Amino acid sequence: MSGSRVIGRDFARRLLRNRLAAAGGAVILFFFLVSALPALFASHEPNRIDIVNILRPPSAVHPLGTDDLGRDVLARVVHGARVSLKVGFVAVGIATALGLLIGLLSGFYGGWVDAVLMRFVDMMLCFPTFFLILSVIAFLEPSIWNIMAVIGLTGWMGVARLVRAETLSLM
């Protein structure tokens, strides 16, 4: 029997046994569902401007009220969930993957590899991300892929340090 299948099943069992964790997982799944099938959860168009109904409180027609241009807030939340979840998972995914890699290498090999990589981490920590973002917005086409890349490529340092510390303590 393959080791990874056992780990997977073991993980699933432990997850389900912990009630709070299972509940959390269900919430995340629900968010995914909402972002995948927005039509099920919101009947209005998210971008339809309705000047007459600016900033209305929640009502039967607009369960979460309207925003400052009269657009249905629930619809905007539901459609926006897609973008937010994508950015969240992809950006954090990139950051975690990078951090994992660098932290593992650093902790495992030690010596000058560790020294060089950790100094690289220091440099990245001091990197002026603000300017990178300004430049990206100005020079490249506005797309969430650019933003995800920037967040991912500049946010892995904390993970790297953590992973390195754990690796060292296991060595």
Place this chain on the structure above:
Amino acid sequence: MLRYIARRLLLTVPLLVGISLVSFLMMHMAPGGPIGAGTDLNPKATAESRARLKAYYGLDLPLHVQYGRWLGRMATLDFGDSFSPDGRPVAEKIKERIPITLTINVLSMGLIFLVAIPVGVYSAVRKGSLFDRISTVAVFTGFAIPTFWLALLMMILFGVKLGWLPISGISSLDHESLGMLGRIADRGRHLVLPVLLAGFGGLAGMSRYMRSNMLEVIRQDYVATARAKGLPERTVVFRHAMRNALLPVITILGLSVPDLLGGSVIFETIFAIPGMGQLFYQGVMSRDYPLIMGILTIGAFLTLLGNLLADVGYALADPRIRQGS
């Protein structure tokens, strides 16, 4: 160990130079420049006046010359003069803002440590209890709530409706006429909301971290041994378990050093706090190059220092690591 520290310290200078060079290049890569703020879309500004202003700031020189000049000045710790119309020295502008930013950061960090660590420890020791569950929900609520929104609600409640606390700023209009004690109390009243709100968001991270560390430590054999020896629970928890669980906190302390001088510009804007966050943000928006470079350099220095302290501290505290470095 000493050789390791010496080596790291020696590396700091070339690292700082490297970081400053990268920052300088990135800064100039972003479109726009310092004279833009006043002369963009200003009918009274002409090509001549623009060229004149450029020469005035030394922006007409090639990039490597500009960087070289800056580096030369920095070698003597001269941060230069800000490009903003008041032309004040960068060091003076930064020095004005450091005290208040430092105060708020130290106080809120202190709050986080004082509350989150005990909460984390207790949650771990009484895992699954009502306290554990409630505190989990509470800290995560604090983490999830947008602080700027909560800040406005608190301001309305404590400032407008109840009148207990001032709404914004760091001192009252009659601050100067108060005595020493009065001034401390006045400053304190102004800082209650910012510090509490800044701390509220950070409780989750620290307490969960403490809790998971503590859980791991409690599972260790030596803790079972200590219990088996018949030691009172308090001794087991504090003397043996907690001390080891606190080790990673040292790392966090070290890593928090650069954040001590940083501020959240959104937070400072809402509370009208003249701090480092606003200074840096306004510097970036107006492309005030000397100011930006000054703040980035200080931040870089503190980051390197903080990392060094964290690494050394952790190595000193945890014998298992010492071998590795």
Place this chain on the structure above:
Amino acid sequence: MNRPVCRAVFPLIALFLLFAACGGGKQESAGKGAAVSDVPAYGDAIVEGSIGDVSGFLSAVTTDASSHEAAGYVFNGLVRYDKNLKLEGELAESWEVSPDGKRITFHLRKGVRWHDGAPFTSDDVMFTYRRMIDPRTPTAYGEDFRQVKRASAPDPGTFVVEYARPFAPALASWGMHVLPKHLLEKYPDISKSPLNKKPVGTGPYRFVEWKTGEKVVFDASPDYFEGKPYLSRVITRVIPDQATMFLELKSGGVDIMTLTPPQYVRQTETAEFKKSFNRYKYTASGYTYLGFRLSHPFFGDKRVRQAIALAADKKALIDGVLLGLGQEATGPYKPGTWAYNPNVRKYPHDPARAKALLAEAGWKEKDGVLVKDGQPFEFTVLTNAGNDARAKTAAILQQNLAEVGIRIKIRTVEWAAFINEFIDKRKFDAVILGWNITPDPDQFDIWHSSKTGPKELNHVGFANPEVDRLLDEGRSTFDLEKRKKAYFRIQEILADEQPYVFLYVPEALPVVHNRFRGIVPAPAGITYNFVKWYVPAPLQKHRVQP
């Protein structure tokens, strides 16, 4: 339970509560109503809220509104704008323009003193002029002064300037704050002089202190030439957030601020609010527009621009963005002023006419989008980030234009990048921006065909020989009737050509605590007679030590 939680947290909470209790209680902020007798009295202080901090007090070397406003308390110019936005004398009692329009003679007020006691003379005006054209002064406003051919100060009370050609905007340029020669002459660069931080002027208020990032304090100047101001002290508090400022207003921390439309319409309509505050409304001096890059293949055709103007629902814009607090802009001038032409071609919301015009221009509808030569009518509208009103304007326009088959994408870019990468390099299709409307109607820099270079203001590339000629005419004469004719015709042409779709002119919405009396709204706003504002003695809140 002796958990460390209790041990650590309780003292902390106690400490904080101690601080909270130690401080003063809430100030009484309810006005006692207008029943009190309205006798002008000296005293009290006014606290203003300002979004930005001062960056310097010498207006020649600063460019932001907060700095200029603060400097206005301390300094005077030779002339200023009165309540109807007409020029009147400030440090100049009167002036004459020579018949050929090339020479202006200013007769300066006598007996005016600087705040340090030294007398104000024409030497100071001469000094100011020299420094404005001095290359060592980092000023953006030198250009108007470089038009001067010769300046002279024949006696301490007279100042004469000569220009190569008659230049009408010149008069307004002498509203620049006059600098004290005796305090600044030893500084080659006035921006580095101590006066930039501790100003000394001739104005109604003297500088007291500036706590950077927090507040600026001014005290009334007893020997101000228009009479000592009634309000003894002015304090400007820096509060960068509009919502926070509003809360400060409600709790008495701030006495005067500018409201946003939602605050005006939704949050200040209660009887309780009106018990303590007076709200004012007047037309602001600015307008928002949609500008077309005229060299863009779509926008070269006048019919297309006019169609877009017809498709834009300006009423929806005013209702949506300004909550009704504004009016339609028909051109680049402020409604109600002498240069404003009310009879130009207007563009009411008419999608049917718009579609007809577009069809005339060769655009055919296909699946809800207009197409011509295989190209769909799609373009990007650019605007600067951080401006909520412009973002909303773009969203509404997007919906308006979609109705006639035009699809637009909206892109917001940070200001400096916006200007440098897109505007200056003319890399845009259309922009949503605004202009301040200066009291002097000369708009040469925006509409003249020579001003289309990079960094110049005619970024849409408008070039009309008749407008060029009229712009020249308008600025080369002091005769108001001649100028009015020229500017009226310019507005007619602009309304027909629509290089911009002129969108709206907002209302300015200041609100003041009602203990302040003497406020009379006028086209110039409410602060033109600030030195005459007062608080009746029984209502005064702050006791100001001289």
